[in-house]
Every structure is written in C-alpha cells, then in structure tokens.
Amino acid sequence: MSDQEPRLEMTDQDRRDFLKAMLGLGLAGGAALGGWGALEFLVNKGTADTWHKSTCRFCGTGCGIKVGMRAGKITDIRGDEDAHNKGVICVKGTMLRALPDIPGRLLRPRIRKGDAFVDASWDEAMGLVARNFEEIIRRDGPDAVAYYGSGQLYTEENYTANKLFKAGIRTNNVDNNARLCMTSAAFGYTTVFGKDEPSGSYEDIDHADCFFLIGSNTYECHPPIFERIRRRRDAHPGTKIICVDPRRTRTAELSDLHIPVIPGTDMLLLNAMAQVICEEGLYDRPFIEEHVRFADGEKTVALEEFRAFLDRDYRPEKVQERLGVSAEMIRRAAFLFARSGATMTLWTMGINQGTQGTAQNQMLSGLHLITGQICRPGATPLSLTGQCNACGGARDTGALAHALPGGRSVANPEHRREVEKLWGVPEGTISPNPGLTAVDLFRAMEGGKVKAALIMCTNPGQSLPNVGRYRKAMDKGFLAVAEAFEGSETARLADVLLPAALWVEKEGVYGQTERRYQLIEKLLEPAGEARSDLRILVDLADRLGHGGLIKARTPEAVWDEWRTMSASTKYNFAGITYPRLRKLHGLQWPCPTEDHPGTVRRYVGGDDPMVTPGKKVEFYGHHDHKAVVFLLPYVPSPELATPEYPLVLTTGRVLEMWHTGTITRQIKELAASAGPARFQLNPADAHHLGIREGDPIEVRSRFGAVKGIAALSDSPRRGVLFAAFYDPDLPINLVVADHYDPTSREPAFKVTAVAVSKVTA
Numbered sequence: 001m002s003d004q005e006p007r008l009e010m011t012d013q014d015r016r017d018f019l020k021a022m023l024g025l026g027l028a029g030g031a032a033l034g035g036w037g038a039l040e041f042l043v044n045k046g047t048a049d050t051w052h053k054s055t056c057r058f059c060g061t062g063c064g065i066k067v068g069m070r071a072g073k074i075t076d077i078r079g080d081e082d083a084h085n086k087g088v089i090c091v092k093g094t095m096l097r098a099l100p101d102i103p104g105r106l107l108r109p110r111i112r113k114g115d116a117f118v119d120a121s122w123d124e125a126m127g128l129v130a131r132n133f134e135e136i137i138r139r140d141g142p143d144a145v146a147y148y149g150s151g152q153l154y155t156e157e158n159y160t161a162n163k164l165f166k167a168g169i170r171t172n173n174v175d176n177n178a179r180l181c182m183t184s185a186a187f188g189y190t191t192v193f194g195k196d197e198p199s200g201s202y203e204d205i206d207h208a209d210c211f212f213l214i215g216s217n218t219y220e221c222h223p224p225i226f227e228r229i230r231r232r233r234d235a236h237p238g239t240k241i242i243c244v245d246p247r248r249t250r251t252a253e254l255s256d257l258h259i260p261v262i263p264g265t266d267m268l269l270l271n272a273m274a275q276v277i278c279e280e281g282l283y284d285r286p287f288i289e290e291h292v293r294f295a296d297g298e299k300t301v302a303l304e305e306f307r308a309f310l311d312r313d314y315r316p317e318k319v320q321e322r323l324g325v326s327a328e329m330i331r332r333a334a335f336l337f338a339r340s341g342a343t344m345t346l347w348t349m350g351i352n353q354g355t356q357g358t359a360q361n362q363m364l365s366g367l368h369l370i371t372g373q374i375c376r377p378g379a380t381p382l383s384l385t386g387q388c389n390a391c392g393g394a395r396d397t398g399a400l401a402h403a404l405p406g407g408r409s410v411a412n413p414e415h416r417r418e419v420e421k422l423w424g425v426p427e428g429t430i431s432p433n434p435g436l437t438a439v440d441l442f443r444a445m446e447g448g449k450v451k452a453a454l455i456m457c458t459n460p461g462q463s464l465p466n467v468g469r470y471r472k473a474m475d476k477g478f479l480a481v482a483e484a485f486e487g488s489e490t491a492r493l494a495d496v497l498l499p500a501a502l503w504v505e506k507e508g509v510y511g512q513t514e515r516r517y518q519l520i521e522k523l524l525e526p527a528g529e530a531r532s533d534l535r536i537l538v539d540l541a542d543r544l545g546h547g548g549l550i551k552a553r554t555p556e557a558v559w560d561e562w563r564t565m566s567a568s569t570k571y572n573f574a575g576i577t578y579p580r581l582r583k584l585h586g587l588q589w590p591c592p593t594e595d596h597p598g599t600v601r602r603y604v605g606g607d608d609p610m611v612t613p614g615k616k617v618e619f620y621g622h623h624d625h626k627a628v629v630f631l632l633p634y635v636p637s638p639e640l641a642t643p644e645y646p647l648v649l650t651t652g653r654v655l656e657m658w659h660t661g662t663i664t665r666q667i668k669e670l671a672a673s674a675g676p677a678r679f680q681l682n683p684a685d686a687h688h689l690g691i692r693e694g695d696p697i698e699v700r701s702r703f704g705a706v707k708g709i710a711a712l713s714d715s716p717r718r719g720v721l722f723a724a725f726y727d728p729d730l731p732i733n734l735v736v737a738d739h740y741d742p743t744s745r746e747p748a749f750k751v752t753a754v755a756v757s758k759v760t761a
C-alpha cells in the first residue's frame with residue numbers, strides 16, 4: 001500500500017516538547033480523551049513517501065496503524081482510520097517510529113563466560129543451546145526442559161514452539177507469559193460457555209447504554225477503547241459508565257459511578273449485585289429458561305438454589321463492610337447493570353490476577369447471563385486482553401501447559417489423538433500430563449527438576465511475582481533467552497542470548513481481544529544479526545533432530561498448517577488466509593471459508609456460522625447448548641491486611657510504558673514522560689505513618705522488601721498502596737506475593753499485604 005499524505009511538519013524537538021508537555025504534566029492523562037486524536041496527529045512528522053498497513057505490537061487493543069517510510073526507514077506512524085480503532089492510537093504506538101534505532105538492541109548472539117558475555121556466531125550459540133538441551137533430555141528426560149514464550153510473539157512462532165516441544169521433545173512444559181495476565185479469562189470463558197474467547201466485539205461499544213469497567217484502567221491501558229466509550233456516551237447522553245477500582249484512576253474520574261472496593265473482594269461485589277438482581281426481579285427468566293444452566297461444581301441446580309445461596313451470604317448489607325463500599329452503591333450498580341438497554345462489561349488484570357480470578361470471570365459472565373445482557377448489540381462480557389497476541393498466540397494455539405491447539409486439552413485422550421494425527425506423529429506421542437505452568441515452572445528450576453529453558457520475547461526476571469526467588473532459580477538452570485534488547489533482567493541471567501527480530505523486522509499474525517487476526521508484514525531487515533523467533537525455533541528443531549516434524553518454515557506456511565488444524569474445531573478460521581489479511585484490516589473468527597466475512601457476535605444466529613440454522617442464540621460449547629452460571633462462594637485472599645501488614649499493595653501499568661519497559665524505557669520521549677516509578681500512597685495513610693511527599697520509604701511483605709520514593713495521592717483508597725511494575729529501579733515484584741488461582745494458575749499480582757515505613761538515614 002502506498003499513498004502520499006501531507007502531514008503537519010514538526011521537528012524532533014517539537015515532538016519531544018509536545019509529548020513532555022502533554023504527558024509529563026499529566027495533560028494527556030488529564031485532558032479529555034478527544035485529545036488523543038490531536039496528539040496522534042500533532043506528533044506525526046509527515047516525512048513519509050509510502051504508507052503501509054500494519055498493527056501496533058504492544059497492547060491487546062491491537063490498533064491498526066499506518067507505517068510511513070522513506071528511503072527504507074520508518075519515519076512516521078499514524079492511526080489507521082479504516083481499522084477498528086478508527087485512527088485513534090496512543091503514544092506507545094506513535095513512538096514505534098523509533099524503530100529500528102531504539103538504543104540497547106541485542107545485535108549478535110552472546111554466550112556467557114563467567115560473569116560476562118562474549119560475542120558468538122549463530123552456529124556457536126545455537127550449537128550450545130542444542131547440546132545442553134540434548135544432554136539434559138538424554139540424562140533427565142524431556143520434562144527436564146521447558147519453553148516459556150510470550151503473548152507478543154507471532155502466532156506462527158508460538159504454534160511452532162508448541163509443536164516442537166509437545167510432539168518433538170515430548171514435554172508439555174510449554175507455558176507463556178499470558179499465564180500471568182489472562183488464563184483466568186480463558187478458564188472463565190471455557191467453563192461458562194464451553195469455549196474460550198469472547199462472544200462480543202469492540203463494535204458493541206457503539207451500542208451499549210451502560211459500561212461496567214471492573215479491574216481495568218481502560219483510559220490509561222487501552223486508550224482507544226476508552227475513547228470509543230467516551231464518544232458513545234457523548235453521542236448518547238444517559239449512557240452510564242461504572243468503574244470498579246480501589247484507585248481513583250482517570251477512568252474512575254470520568255465514570256458516572258466509581259466503586260472503590262478493597263483489593264481482593266470483587267467476588268463479594270459480584271455476588272451481591274447478583275443477589276440484588278434476583279431479589280428485585282431484574283433477571284430475565286425467559287432467557288434463563290432457554291439458555292442457562294445453574295451449577296454448584298459439577299452438580300446442576302435450580303435457579304431457586306442460586307437465589308438461596310446469594311440470599312444466605314451476599315445481601316449488600318452483609319458484605320458492605322468487607323467490600324469497603326456502601327450497600328446503596330452496590331444496589332445502584334446492580335440496577336444500572338440490569339436495567340440498561342445494553343450493558344457491556346470490560347475487564348482486565350484487576351479481575352484476572354486474583355486467587356479467585358477464574359471465579360470472578362465466571363461470575364461476570366454470570367451477571368450477563370441472568371440478566372439476558374448478552375448476544376445482543378452492546379450487551380456482552382468482553383475481557384480486554386493485555387498483550388497484542390495473547391489471544392491468538394498463546395490461547396488459540398494452545399501454547400500453554402494444559403492445552404493443545406484450537407481449544408483442545410492435553411488431558412483429553414481424544415484431543416491428543418486428533419492433534420497427533422494432524423501433526424503426523426504416532427499415537428501416544430503427546431504426554432497426557434499437563435506441563436508446568438509459569439510459577440511452577442520456575443519453582444521446578446529452583447528444585448532442579450527443570451534444568452534448561454528457552455525463553456522467548458518475555459522478561460520473567462522482572463515480571464514474575466516474588467521475583468527474587470525466581471531470579472535465583474533461573475540462575476541455577478541453563479537459560480537460552482531470545483530477546484531484542486540486551487539489558488533486561490532476564491537477559492542478565494541468560495547463558496546464551498539470541499538476538500531476536502522485532503515487529504516489522506519479521507512477518508506474522510497477531511490475534512487481539514475480539515477474535516480478530518491481523519497480519520503484520522515485514523518492512524525492515526532485522527537489526528544487526530537478529531533473526532525471527534520462528535527461524536530460531538526451526539534451527540533448534542533441526543539441531544535436535546526434529547526437522548522432519550517442523551516442515552512449515554515460513555510464516556505463511558506455518559499459518560496455513562495452523563488454520564488447517566482449526567477447521568475441525570469451533571474455533572474454525574480456515575477462511576483467514578494471508579492474501580485476505582494483506583488486503584483487510586483483520587478478520588474475526590469463526591471464519592470457516594475464504595468467502596466468509598468473519599464473525600462479529602459469537603453464539604448469535606445469522607452471524608456465527610457455528611450456530612444451528614434457525615436458532616437465534618446457541619451456546620454450542622457445552623453438550624446441552626447452554627451457558628453455565630456457577631454458585632461461587634467468596635474466598636478471602638490470603639493477602640488481606642493484617643496488623644503486621646496493614647496496607648494492601650496493588651500493581652499495574654502506566655500510559656507510556658509497556659509491561660516491564662524493555663522497549664519503552666529505551667524510547668527517550670516515553671521514558672522522560674513516565675519518569676521513575678514511585679509508590680502512590682493515600683495522604684491519610686501517609687500522615688498516620690509520618691511520611692511526606694518525596695520521602696524514601698521501605699515496603700515489606702512476607703516475600704521481600706523494596707525501597708522507593710513516596711508520592712502522596714488520593715488516587716488509591718485509604719489502606720491501598722500502588723506501584724507500577726515497569727521500572728527495574730523500583731523492582732516491585734520482589735515484594736509481590738506468588739499465590740495463584742487454583743484453576744487458572746494465574747498469579748494474584750493485585751493483592752499483597754505490606755508494611756510501609758519511612759527510611760531514616
């Protein structure tokens with residue numbers, strides 16, 4: 001694609017000053033979000049000769065962008081008006097224009113020699129990786145090695161890694177950093193609907209009358225989504241936004257109702273809302289009778305038992321004190337949710353990262369099911385994805401320890417047989433035992449059970465909870481790390497560093513929140529000697545003697561194999577081909593044939609091709625074609641405040657930084673704007689502790705201690721401390737608890753009991 005587009009000229013200095021003015025002073029965070037469009041426009045330089053359709057490589061919004069190029073270099077980035085984000089992007093996407101000149105790139109393979117790294121050839125580095133893997137597998141068996149990937153790898157890369165390790169090496173120790181952010185959502189959808197991934201789409205925002213934002217700072221973490229919500233409310237006065245968050249974020253400030261719950265108590269709120277809905281007769285009996293089954297564990301129960309369960313323990317007056325908000329507020333939320341023309345729930349890590357993460361996901365869908373707020377335009381529960389390709393690359397490909405491609409499971413003998421046949425390996429090749437999930441994988445390295453790991457495109461040395469423990473564990477094993485930047489906390493722990501190509505330096509497909517697959521075409525040669533992760537995996541397969549298994553060796557060939565595998569599942573996207581993706585702004589699955597337009601609303605007749613003809617709504621994932629509402633008791637977090645640890649720490653992201661900041665900290669405009677991370681402390685708590693703005697403080701938990709600077713803010717409610725996790729100089733995950741949800745095994749990053757004290761010289 002190529003066109004000439006006159007743009008406003010700005011010098012680099014203008015752009016930096018503008019970004020600093022907007023972001024450094026918090027104006028981008030404080031101005032009306034209508035400013036985003038202007039921000040994106042103003043920071044574009046207008047120096048491109050050609051424009052290329054692409055997709056941002058950061059968050060799960062999956063923004064369509066146009067990459068402007070001149071003389072073989074990226075000179076500009078702008079939002080794509082024809083994509084689902086309607087031209088709106090955030091500063092992270094804009095600053096992708098800094099590629100390929102972002103400092104700190106790892107340009108050639110490196111091998112550890114003592115405490116230092118020395119440059120090596122690809123052959124030396126890959127030879128060393130293969131020899132270590134071979135030797136360990138021969139001596140200790142295949143489960144002594146592991147793969148730990150990323151929701152930022154391309155779908156083709158995670159698919160290939162999954163196949164190599166599960167069918168070649170024959171271990172299910174394949175997990176992904178998506179375990180840290182969204183497996184609770186995956187288990188929630190799978191248990192409720194029988195299939196993973198959401199029913200709705202971003203388009204539902206344009207039809208909703210009530211937005212229930214829970215555990216999501218949408219304004220800062222998914223800006224174009226919040227912009228679309230804001231536009232909907234502007235165009236339809238009366239539209240309500242409810243925000244559930246222990247912090248008064250900018251999202252909360254722009255909402256109509258802010259419910260500042262105590263961290264870790266969301267299940268109390270959801271059950272209390274359900275109690276009000278049932279008691280006040282706000283439920284949709286005809287929808288329930290036709291489409292819903294109630295269950296207490298495995299046992300089917302009646303609606304009346306669900307109601308009795310709620311009446312017993314979850315009346316608003318009974319939960320309000322533990323929840324930290326009034327019964328009146330709970331009632332108001334329940335009425336707004338149930339009585340709006342169409343309610344849309346959006347959530348992210350505040351719900352997923354809890355010891356009840358799966359249950360909270362199940363209950364969010366449950367609220368939609370009992371009120372019939374589903375499968376209509378604007379009425380849907382939509383889990384916002386954190387990473388750009390966690391849905392496509394980790395969940396759909398089954399590159400997780402319990403899973404196989406297309407919603408299949410390693411524990412299911414029929415699924416194993418089917419995948420073995422499709423992969424052309426003998427029956428019995430795939431182990432029936434689920435592999436080790438993220439936290440357990442690094443615990444197994446600590447105990448010496450896992451002795452080698454290939455880590456690709458992720459930074460567990462900073463992102464894992466209780467990370468001090470797992471840094472030591474990584475130091476014990478043999479670590480091959482494929483990384484684009486050399487300074488990450490994980491790269492420092494590596495035995496072999498493999499320079500990885502980044503974003504448009506390679507080709508592949510991302511699958512974002514709303515089941516939309518989008519192709520990113522290669523526009524640049526990789527920096528230095530960097531290679532795509534796919535090429536690294538193919539090389540490893542050859543060296544380990546599994547080259548015959550990994551026959552597909554180009555992104556398009558892998559994609560074609562992968563889409564063929566989907567054809568026999570309800571995740572069918574056989575009709576999504578590279579030629580179609582080159583032309584279109586992505587396609588949403590199910591999409592079974594090459595003339596199918598894709599599916600906006602799943603489970604809806606006339607839209608979803610998997611629904612039986614003639615049916616208006618069909619939850620075909622379960623044998624009885626019904627969705628399940630579970631009876632889910634609230635189980636208190638093990639990290640609620642105690643006299644010894646009287647505050648609760650919660651962590652998160654900031655607008656300018658992407659996750660651990662491996663890339664965004666290297667972009668000087670973004671780094672200057674974000675500044676160093678601080679502890680946000682409520683002034684009332686600070687007063688009680690004798691802490692003033694700018695004081696050095698120490699934060700201690702049962703897991704570790706970190707020193708940092710206090711920033712007093714009435715954003716966190718009293719009793720809550722907040723820290724962002726992008727800054728290695730404030731390594732907050734040293735303190736964060738490593739408990740996890742027993743079903744999804746997703747760590748509960750959002751709730752850690754801590755003690756705070758002023759550091760005196």
Ligand code: SF4
Nearest residue numbers: 056058059063090093
């Ligand atoms: Fe869009 Fe997310 Fe990229 Fe920002 S970071 S441009 S919101 S995809």
